[in-house]
Amino acid sequence: MSILIEQQAQVLTLTLARPDKKNALSSAMYLQLTQALREAETDHNIHVIVLRGQPDCFCAGNDLADFVAAGALNAEHPTVMFLHQLSQCTKPVIAAVAGLAIGIGTTALLHCDLVYAAPDCRFQMPFTALGLCPEAASSLLLPKLMGYQKAAQYLLLGEAFGSAEAERFGLVNQVVNNDQLFALAAEKALKLAALPSEAVMQSKKLLRQPQQQLVQQVLHQELAVFEHLLQTDDCQQALQRFFQRSKN
Numbered sequence: 001m002s003i004l005i006e007q008q009a010q011v012l013t014l015t016l017a018r019p020d021k022k023n024a025l026s027s028a029m030y031l032q033l034t035q036a037l038r039e040a041e042t043d044h045n046i047h048v049i050v051l052r053g054q055p056d057c058f059c060a061g062n063d064l065a066d067f068v069a070a071g072a073l074n075a076e077h078p079t080v081m082f083l084h085q086l087s088q089c090t091k092p093v094i095a096a097v098a099g100l101a102i103g104i105g106t107t108a109l110l111h112c113d114l115v116y117a118a119p120d121c122r123f124q125m126p127f128t129a130l131g132l133c134p135e136a137a138s139s140l141l142l143p144k145l146m147g148y149q150k151a152a153q154y155l156l157l158g159e160a161f162g163s164a165e166a167e168r169f170g171l172v173n174q175v176v177n178n179d180q181l182f183a184l185a186a187e188k189a190l191k192l193a194a195l196p197s198e199a200v201m202q203s204k205k206l207l208r209q210p211q212q213q214l215v216q217q218v219l220h221q222e223l224a225v226f227e228h229l230l231q232t233d234d235c236q237q238a239l240q241r242f243f244q245r246s247k248n
Contacts, residue, residue, distance in 0.1 A: 061103030
């Protein structure tokens, strides 16, 4: 099992646990995450969800070989199912991020409600280098968060940025030392869980609702372009180079 699932009190903690691949997400992991989020929606004993990696790494993005093998990016594709489930989650989601947050390891944070990060994080969305485009509605949400020019810097050039920058732009709520990261996320989760759950959920709905329909629309548009780009020579060659480097 590459996702560790633990419930304490009214907090569900989902831990990415594939250290040999730096927590790169496989189809099986996406399905586990989707199922856990789906079950949490209807479980009245779960008020808050915490998403984290192991202490030295959050997520290195997609397991690309597994992702390509999963087939067309339709509604049944594990990645698509996860993105739809996370982006429409009605319960508050807290992310605790350390080390790498690559690709969906960064874009998924746009659908979390509170994000805490260790000082050593490396955020990066290198989609264009692979001949691909943004996903997870990041082409909509990132410019809203940090402005068009900065979003273009990170989505077009694929440049990396650190924890301090992520906090300055509002992607991260607070940067905290590695040895305090999970404890802080747990503390905030318990604080949220102790509040009236209906009030918290309705407040999240009010915060998210104005752009929820647009988020789903853009997510769908991105996936259509992503699917098209996967078939191009540029993307195929970039993936071959990536797989070759991974073997060496």
